Amino acid sequence: MANLADIIKDEVVKMTSAFTEPQELLLEISPSLQESSWQESQIYATPSSRWRAYMNQICLQAFLNWVKTEYVPEASVWYSSFGIPAFWEFVNGTAILLKERRVVLIPSEAIDDRELEVPQEWVDIPSWAADYYLAVQVKPDGEWVRIWSYTTHQDLKSLAHYDPVDRTYCLDARHLTKDLNAFWMTYQFCEAEEMKAAIAPLPELSTAQVEYVQQLLSNSSVTFLRLAVPFTTWGVVLENEQWRQWLYQQQQRYLRRAAPTQFSQVQVNLSRWLEEIYDASWQTIETFFEPNSSSLAFNFRSSSGLNAAAIKRVKLIDLGMEIKAEKVILLVALTPEANQQVSIRVQLHPAYNEPYLPGNIKLVLLSNQGEIIQQVQARIQDNYVQLKLFDGQVGECFSIQVALNNYQITENFMI
Numbered sequence: 001m002a003n004l005a006d007i008i009k010d011e012v013v014k015m016t017s018a019f020t021e022p023q024e025l026l027l028e029i030s031p032s033l034q035e036s037s038w039q040e041s042q043i044y045a046t047p048s049s050r051w052r053a054y055m056n057q058i059c060l061q062a063f064l065n066w067v068k069t070e071y072v073p074e075a076s077v078w079y080s081s082f083g084i085p086a087f088w089e090f091v092n093g094t095a096i097l098l099k100e101r102r103v104v105l106i107p108s109e110a111i112d113d114r115e116l117e118v119p120q121e122w123v124d125i126p127s128w129a130a131d132y133y134l135a136v137q138v139k140p141d142g143e144w145v146r147i148w149s150y151t152t153h154q155d156l157k158s159l160a161h162y163d164p165v166d167r168t169y170c171l172d173a174r175h176l177t178k179d180l181n182a183f184w185m186t187y188q189f190c191e192a193e194e195m196k197a198a199i200a201p202l203p204e205l206s207t208a209q210v211e212y213v214q215q216l217l218s219n220s221s222v223t224f225l226r227l228a229v230p231f232t233t234w235g236v237v238l239e240n241e242q243w244r245q246w247l248y249q250q251q252q253r254y255l256r257r258a259a260p261t262q263f264s265q266v267q268v269n270l271s272r273w274l275e276e277i278y279d280a281s282w283q284t285i286e287t288f289f290e291p292n293s294s295s296l297a298f299n300f301r302s303s304s305g306l307n308a309a310a311i312k313r314v315k316l317i318d319l320g321m322e323i324k325a326e327k328v329i330l331l332v333a334l335t336p337e338a339n340q341q342v343s344i345r346v347q348l349h350p351a352y353n354e355p356y357l358p359g360n361i362k363l364v365l366l367s368n369q370g371e372i373i374q375q376v377q378a379r380i381q382d383n384y385v386q387l388k389l390f391d392g393q394v395g396e397c398f399s400i401q402v403a404l405n406n407y408q409i410t411e412n413f414m415i
């Protein structure tokens with residue numbers, strides 16, 4: 001006996017096919033979104049992961065803006081934005097919450113509509129699995145994205161061909177619903193109906209297994225990390241946020257060693273912050289500090305002279321070591337002034353609720369030519385340090401360097 005979702009799909013398809021072609025969704029991508037998405041993608045470690053991040057970023061923003069306006073104002077990204085870099089470093093796909101339903105967008109540059117390929121992570125990791133999967137075609141120059149069909153988790157598990165070589169579920173076009181009217185009808189009228197198939201739980205890994213996997217995946221000679229270990233092991237690693245972030249940081253370290261010049265070219269456009277457009281790796285203060293925290297990140301207005309109008313973002317800085325105490329949080333705040341000027345404050349805070357910064361850590365302001373303009377060094381038991389307030393004009397460039405012992409990392413900015 002057919003379920004309600006299947007009946008609705010059949011009836012909508014009949015009504016639509018009698019008058020028009022099946023309904024698709026074509027979303028234009030503005031030049032500003034293309035540019036900001038491309039800038040944000042440069043934090044990834046390889047050309048393929050940077051392009052994957054770019055495609056997913058424009059799909060995410062275009063679809064989220066559209067669906068909030070047209071259907072679900074409460075729609076949101078399923079995972080926190082802090083986790084986005086780690087997801088897109090390894091796996092194609094973007095998850096969005098439409099109230100109680102989870103939808104995964106699967107972007108592709110393929111020009112034909114023969115099948116939908118869904119990475120196994122989005123199907124067989126229990127906490128990642130979605131109710132619906134939307135097939136998205138991305139125009140190569142990024143001017144538009146086309147959402148042309150959808151399927152459910154149940155259909156993927158029962159009808160798709162599983163390819164063990166690249167670990168994807170491939171669903172032939174004849175099993176896809178190429179009418180988004182049916183999707184919205186099903187979404188609205190089948191809220192209580194189960195769209196997910198049963199998923200086997202992932203195993204627990206022993207400490208020895210985790211250490212072995214970390215050693216294996218930290219080897220820079222491994223080209224495709226998601227295929228380097230059995231899926232049951234890989235799924236456990238990717239599902240765990242701490243391990244996923246560790247893996248992402250490993251990729252970043254490899255990038256710095258293999259292509260330090262390329263890495264140093266990445267620039268953060270602060271003018272975009274004034275338009276509320278932020279790079280994916282720069283988060284709100286609340287991402288790292290609880291609102292009721294006693295951290296100076298929440299009482300800095302009185303201690304550092306920043307006013308309520310300042311735009312503030314923070315970034316987790318990995319100092320190349322494996323312990324939490326050697327990760328710090330870089331805070332950059334800017335206040336718009338007259339004549340295209342901005343006032344900029346830079347602070348450094350301990351991460352993971354550590355009480356103090358690492359001793360002797362340095363925070364340095366560099367000119368566009370790499371000359372030291374000012375610097376400050378943490379003493380023993382300093383809970384934060386900051387540079388003197390400085391001004392800049394639109395179009396100017398500068399760098400902020402964080403250095404500890406023989407390790408340093410530089411963040412480049414353009415106002």
